[in-house]
Structures are given as C-alpha cells and as structure tokens.
Amino acid sequence: MLIFNCTEAASQFFSRVQKGKAVTPVDFNPPSSTPEEDELGDLVEQWLVHAITVQRKHVLIVMHIETRYCMIIAGAKKADVAGFIQRFSERWIYGLMRHATQNDLFPWIDGELMQQRYELACSEHVFYKRRHRSAQKHIDEISWIFQDYAAEWGELPSDEYVAGRFDAQMNKFLRLNKVHKDYRAPDEEMIAHWLRAYSGQDEQGVQAACDRLKEVRRQALELERN
Template structure:
C-alpha cells in the first residue's frame, strides 16, 4: 500500500469545495494490518503563486516535486507520482547497468502491483519535514533563478534528479545519497535482488561518484 502522510498544508491542498460540497482525499480509516505501507510524507506550498506538492520517502528521503497540481486533484498527483517514480528508478538502474530490459519491466510491474491501494492520512515526521523544508528552499531558489516553474515532465524529472544527488544526514545515521538508497530499496523490494547483489550495486554507485568527482576536479 502506498501511504502519504500529509502535513496540514498538504491536507488543505487535497481538499476542495465545489457547489457547497467539500471533498477530500484525506481519510482516517484504520490501515490494514496485512498490507505493509510504503510511507511518503507530502507537503504543499505556494511558489510564485502556484501550488507545489513535495513528496519525500520517509526512509531514504528520496523526493519528488509536483508543480501546479490543482487543489483537490489527488488523481493527477498519483498518476504523476508513479510515472516519475518508475522513470527515475529505470534511469538509475540503466545508468549503473544493474538490470536489463526484462528486469526493469518486472520491477516496474511489481512496484505498481503492490501499491494498487493508495491512501492519504494526516500526520508526519519531524525529521522528514526538516529535509522537506530544505527541498522547498531549493525549489524557491530554482524558480527565482529560472523565472518560472518547470513542467511536470522532463524539466521536473531533471530537477528531482538534481535534488536526490545531494547527500542527506540524520541523527544516528551516516550521510547517504537519496537516489542510491531508493534504487537499492527498489532492487531489494521489487526486483528480488539479494544482499550480494545490493553490495555489487553500491560498489558501482560508489565508483561512479568517485569518477564524477575526479572529472569535476580535472575541469576546475
């Protein structure tokens, strides 16, 4: 099950009133005990007078930003979420040559299959919110620098890729890279990759980062 823990502002963004009738995607029914939740925290802000939704995976702190989603339009949010998520994971897996085409398809099918149920609930985690606030600051800076909001396709995906290459830190945990951790989590949970395979994946990621750093140093 896909679970969005929504801040107060996100709850408001997912609630609308039409012809005197209030409709909301936020629910408070008990969560099923036999369906483990894939937990994301959702926050909403206004940037350049446009609504912006920011989703962050509670464990890896992998984030995605959805620009200009209309108030109360949870359906579009869910559609964009899966579209962006699948593309990100596929790009990462291909970049590191970790899965072939059939493996990517199987992972995508599994990810969608186990998250056919999606629910939005009020709540959140302070530590996750701290990182969410950092992402919002990056969003505001990017819009100010570029003079407008990105689209919800290639421009937004490129911005997400930039966000998730920045290291994160939390009390009691060494620093980590959200894109690395999300890819490993998806390989483990949706592609059946074992610990040996994950170690191999991490080594490829580490080597790629060192190579990128060396190239930057040579250019400076």
C-alpha cells in the first residue's frame, strides 16, 4: 500500500470544490499522529507529499520517508489523483531501473517477483493530512534547488526523462538517515530497500549489490579524474 502523507499545501492541491462542496481524497483524521506510529505491514510505503507553484504551474515533491528518496512531479494537474498515481508509479520504477542499469545491479534483481510485488504495493493507496518535520526540511531544500534550476532553464522539465535526471541528481546528495543515525545517499538506500522488499534479497545479497554500486561509482570517478 502507498501511504501519501500530505502537507497543508498538498492537501489543498488534491482537493476541489464541486457543486459548492469540498471533494478530497485526503483523510484529515489519520490513524496516528506520525507515520512512524502506523502499524507496519508488508509492502507499506510511507511518502511525504508537498505542493509548490513554479512559473505558475503546480509542482509536487514526493519523498520516501524511510530512505529520503525524492521525485519531482512537474506540471501536475490539480485534484487529478489518478494522473498523479500514474506518474508517480511510472517515475518510481523508471528511476530504479535506470539506476540499476547504470550500476550493473541486474544480477540481484528478480524481474518477475519484483513486478508482482510492485503491482501489489501500488494496487492500494491512501492520502492523509499529516506532517513529518525531518522529511519536510529535506523537501524544502530540494524545492529551493528546483526553483533555481527552473529559473535557469526558463521552464519546467520538458518531459519525464528530464525530470528523472533531476531526481537522480537530488538522490545522490547525502542526507541524514535517522534510522542509521548517519548520512546516506537516498538512491543507495532506496536500492537496498527495493532489493529487500521487492526482489527477495537477503542481507548478504543486498550488501553485495551495494558493494557493486560503490565499485561502479568509484570507477566512474577515476575515469573523470583521468
């Protein structure tokens, strides 16, 4: 299940007025005050969603609370929940597959199992109006960077590929991970999470994949220096 914890701005974005009445998918009475207090379940993913306006267009910033992996949904249509879910799910899988391809991680990916579990995770979703202070600080930083980039480009990302490149750049930045009490790269954390939850890897397999990722990146840095 996908749990989207919405800030005040995101809650307003997903809501609309129809025949004088407010219509919203957002539940303003979540089961607990913080995402961490929710009951844990298999393939339950907690995300924080924030909405901003850039160049008069709606932009959603979505962050995975556990790994701090983020995605930018630019030019989003207000109150279009189905459109958001589609773009979100496609961008998430695209970003992970792109990352796996670039870092030679396919030996650790069970494609059939991954697809089954991914479809199961995305088959249900809920929206709660709920904050997460720590993740919000990271979202605010990404928001400032994105607005600077958009001003430099003179436009929002022209397509999902360009937006995905921005995602990839942001997810390389080290962020404080409160689970591990240190700074970690969100893309590496998401790959590890993905291999455990969606590809059936044990800790030995996850560690081997992460070691391979670090080796590929080390080789890339050496090539750049030479």
